[in-house]
Amino acid sequence: MAQVKLDAVRKVYPNGYQAVVPTSFQIEDGEFVVLVGPSGCGKSTLLRMIAGLEDITEGTLSIGGHAVNDVDPADRDIAMVFQNYALYPHMTVRKNIGYGLKNRKVPAAEIEAKVQEAAKMLNLTEYLDRKPSQLSGGQRQRVAMGRAVVRDPKLFLFDEPLSNLDAKLRNQMRIEIKALQRRLGVTSVYVTHDQVEAMTMADRIIVLNEGKIEQIGTPSEIYHNPASTFVASFMGAPPMNLIRAQIEDGQVKINGGTELMAVPAGWDSGEITLGVRPEDAVLDHSGAVPFEISIVEELGAHRLLHGEMAGQPFTVHVSKEVDIQPGQTRLTLNPSTLSLFDAESGKTL
Amino acid sequence: MTDITQAPPRRRIRWSVLLDHAILIFGSLFMLLPLLVVFQMTTMPDVEVIKNGPQLKLGGELGPNFDKAMYKASGFSGLNTGTRMLYNSFVLGIGFAVGKIVLGMMAAYALVYFRLRFATLAFWLIFTTLLLPLEVRILPSYEVVQKMGMLNSFNGLIIPLIASATATFFFRQYFRSIPEExxxxxxxxxxxxxxxxxDILVPLSKTMIAAMFIIMFVFGWNQYLWPTMITTDEDMYTLVRGIKQITQDLEGTNIPEYGRANLLALIAILPPVLIVIFFQNWFVKGLTESDK
Known part of the structure; x- marks a missing residue:
């Protein structure tokens, strides 16, 4: 178990492409941190640099207080779970799990005991003598997990481990991984492009975009107080509504008309972007904001109303009890739930 | 119960299938008949063969011909018996195949997995040697082997041949298909x-190794020109070359040893055929399967 510290770590590929701008953050002992972002945002590069599979161009990476920039992956005392499992196809599950220990010259009896223990923890005991090709996707994923836990490493690294599984299994494995990490208390870094995984599993989320950190925070902070329009639209399904609005006379207005909330004195007038979570907009016939519903999306437990507000696309999330048809209605927006962003930079105001 | 009066469906003759089989049968006969003629001649006394040519009946000379083919020497030293030549051929075939595989695998491993400065250039250099088969460079190769004192030895027979662009190429392509993770x-x-x-690469490549082994073994087994140049001692003769030695007796006034020569020819065919038959599954897998 260990603390991971990145100090101005930067990655430039030989072709000159800067995958990660100088980045600093710290992961506490036992913490589960999720790196999330769209493809190409540098999250995998960052993880691979922590693993030692990718050279660090500049900056210092330390694990457990020691700089490990030049330490071989095998000697960093880490374990990694890959997206496509990366099991050795010709070895049985037992050998797959034990291979890392065997290479570290652990006595055979001890390997066997540890493999048994890991297999028991992951419900793999009856599959120990099978080859990976004889296992289902979920079981293969568990073997990959077994290979990681058996070594008792200081740090777990997960590289989109669930993206090859079907939706149902993914939900189940998500819980299993989280529970396992809790039980073992091993510091973990988890990379995913799936914001649901990020929200549900993380102690802290790091949102990345184009090689730089957009925001670091707990899932709740990220969801409720996004630092930028990028974070606002990336986290949450359906994403936060982002509409054009203006500040005029100390008031936030849409379409120059409806007044939504007051802003602190001294704010400049001008264009801004207003963020509203779909579930924070309340249907209200006497509300201030007109809303034209064009499509009602039935999702069982709740409904999504897609339509237009002030000429801009807008989505409202209502519970299943609300029976509503397409057409004209009105909304109330609670000022405390609104997010305001700079219209140009997209940063929160 | 409903009454079962329905007539069984008439078997339709599918002409395309019939035609396919006719073509295959014709092809097989075309390939096999000469072998059957050769086999027939090995069972007849030599005099009978020279008098009547190939016939439809089998004779009783198979046993004695087999003894002659395997245990009687044809040269002066009495060392090049059939068994000795068979042994030499096996050493050449296996040494040739194993050598090529080991060398090709290691070269491909270096090319694919190590960031060598001129890896691509090196690969293409190796690849262009395909344009220079043994026959083109046989005189310089001979000179090198001769100067190193490796004439009339298995080393001289095998080592100059085991550098292989083909094996390197196939293993390189295969290694590149193994996931980076x-x-x-x-x-x-x-x-x-x-x-x-x-621990990982060799076991993963076993079908590929098997496929390579088959190709290279047959290739090595069938070598004729190189062994003829490198080996002059009769106890180093390979089967393919030894048969020629026997058929040389056809000249002159002796009765040619048809039975013995033909039987040796059949024996020379057998090992490559058996290897292909036994390993054909692996062979196909090795050359077609790439999803590892």
């Missing part, structure tokens, strides 16, 4: 370059 997982698991090669 496997290499990375092994690195994290603490497997160094040698361990990765032996």
């Amino acid at each position: 496997l290499v990375e997982a092994a690195r994290i698991d603490g497997a160094g370059p040698v361990k990765f090669f032996i």
Whole structure:
């Protein structure tokens, strides 16, 4: 178990492409941190640099207080779970799990005991003598997990481990991984492009975009107080509504008309972007904001109303009890739930 | 119960299937008949063959001809018996195949997994040697072997031939199809370059190795020109070359030893055929399967 510290770590590929701008953050002992972002945002590069599979161009990476920039992956005392499992196809599950220990010259009896223990923890005991090709996707994923836990490493690294599984299994494995990490208390870094995984599993989320950190925070902070329009639209399904609005006379207005909330004195007038979570907009016939519903999306437990507000696309999330048809209605927006962003930079105001 | 009066469906003759089979049968006969003629002649006394030519009946000379073919020497030293030549052929075929596979695999491993400065250039250099088969460079090769004092030895027979662009190429393509993550997982698991090669790469490549072995074994077994140049001692003769030695008796006034020569020819065909038959599944897998 260990603390991971990145100090101005930067990655430039030989072709000159800067995958990660100088980045600093710290992961506490036992913490589960999720790196999330769209493809190409540098999250995998960052993880691979922590693993030692990718050279660090500049900056210092330390694990457990020691700089490990030049330490071989095998000697960093880490374990990694890959997206496509990366099991050795010709070895049985037992050998797959034990291979890392065997290479570290652990006595055979001890390997066997540890493999048994890991297999028991992951419900793999009856599959120990099978080859990976004889296992289902979920079981293969568990073997990959077994290979990681058996070594008792200081740090777990997960590289989109669930993206090859079907939706149902993914939900189940998500819980299993989280529970396992809790039980073992091993510091973990988890990379995913799936914001649901990020929200549900993380102690802290790091949102990345184009090689730089957009925001670091707990899932709740990220969801409720996004630092930028990028974070606002990336986290949450359906994403936060982002509409054009203006500040005029100390008031936030849409379409120059409806007044939504007051802003602190001294704010400049001008264009801004207003963020509203779909579930924070309340249907209200006497509300201030007109809303034209064009499509009602039935999702069982709740409904999504897609339509237009002030000429801009807008989505409202209502519970299943609300029976509503397409057409004209009105909304109330609670000022405390609104997010305001700079219209140009997209940063929160 | 409903009454069962329905007539069984008439078997339709599918002409396309029939035609396919006719073509295959014709092709097989075309290939097999000469072999059957050869086999027939091995069972007849030599005098009978020279008098009547090939016939439809089998004779009783198979046993004696087999004894002659396997245990009687044809040269002066009495060393080049059939068994000795068979042994030499096996050493050449296996040495040739194993040598090419080991060398090709290691070259491909270096080319694919190590960031060599001129890896691509090196690969294409190796690849262009395909344009220079043994026959083109046979005189310089001979001179080198001769100067190194390797004439009339298995080393001289095998070592100059085992550098193989074909094997390197096939293994390179195969290694490139192995997912990168496997290499990375092994690195994290603490497997160094040698361990990765032996523990992961070699077992993964076993179908490919089998396919290569078949091709290379047959290729080595059938070598004629090179053994003829490198080996002059009769106890180093290979089967393919020894048969020629026997058929040389056809000249002159002796009764040619048809039975013995033909039987040796059949024996020379057998090992490659058996290897292909036994390993054909692996062979097909090795050359077609790439999803590892």
